[in-house]
Amino acid sequence: MNQFLSRRTFILIPIMSIFKFIFKPKKVLASSPASEEDWNLSKEEWKNKLSPESYYILREEGTERAFSSELNNEKRKGIFHCAGCAQPLFTSETKFDSGTGWPSFWDPIQDSVETKVDFKLIVPRTEYHCSRCEGHQGHVFNDGPLPTGKRYCNNGLALKFVPK
Ligand SMILES: [Zn+2]
Numbered sequence: 001m002n003q004f005l006s007r008r009t010f011i012l013i014p015i016m017s018i019f020k021f022i023f024k025p026k027k028v029l030a031s032s033p034a035s036e037e038d039w040n041l042s043k044e045e046w047k048n049k050l051s052p053e054s055y056y057i058l059r060e061e062g063t064e065r066a067f068s069s070e071l072n073n074e075k076r077k078g079i080f081h082c083a084g085c086a087q088p089l090f091t092s093e094t095k096f097d098s099g100t101g102w103p104s105f106w107d108p109i110q111d112s113v114e115t116k117v118d119f120k121l122i123v124p125r126t127e128y129h130c131s132r133c134e135g136h137q138g139h140v141f142n143d144g145p146l147p148t149g150k151r152y153c154n155n156g157l158a159l160k161f162v163p164k
Pocket residue numbers: 082083084085086087130131132133134135
């Protein structure tokens with residue numbers, strides 16, 4: 001009997017770990033009590049929620065004019081939140097002056113953004129967006145400062161700054 005049980009356990013364990021690998025549980029962000037489904041809004045719902053300028057950036061992957069955002073010169077300590085769903089995306093510790101005219105950061109808060117490649121300017125660029133509401137934020141380049149070497153070039157209209 002014991003022998004039978006242990007053999008069954010021996011077989012089950014590797015099967016379980018394969019299942020665990022295939023059915024990875026969805027990441028739950030401690031900082032986001034609202035579920036991702038709550039942010040699956042229609043075009044109309046987003047239009048009602050956002051200013052026309054922010055709608056254009058967040059939902060249509062638009063880009064604001066360089067040097068047009070007040071957040072470009074924001075130097076206070078605080079958190080930069082998604083203007084769509086308020087998820088925290090960047091801390092002031094990772095902000096730097098890139099000289100490009102857009103608020104720039106060298107690292108997002110863990111798991112707060114996701115990337116995809118777009119071909120809007122023919123040359124492939126890596127677009128990134130809020131991991132919760134999928135609102136477009138900007139593009140990430142490999143010419144940023146250490147320690148990451150990344151430059152997250154963000155639209156100010158896609159962010160809401162909350163000073164500490
Ligand atoms: Zn968001």
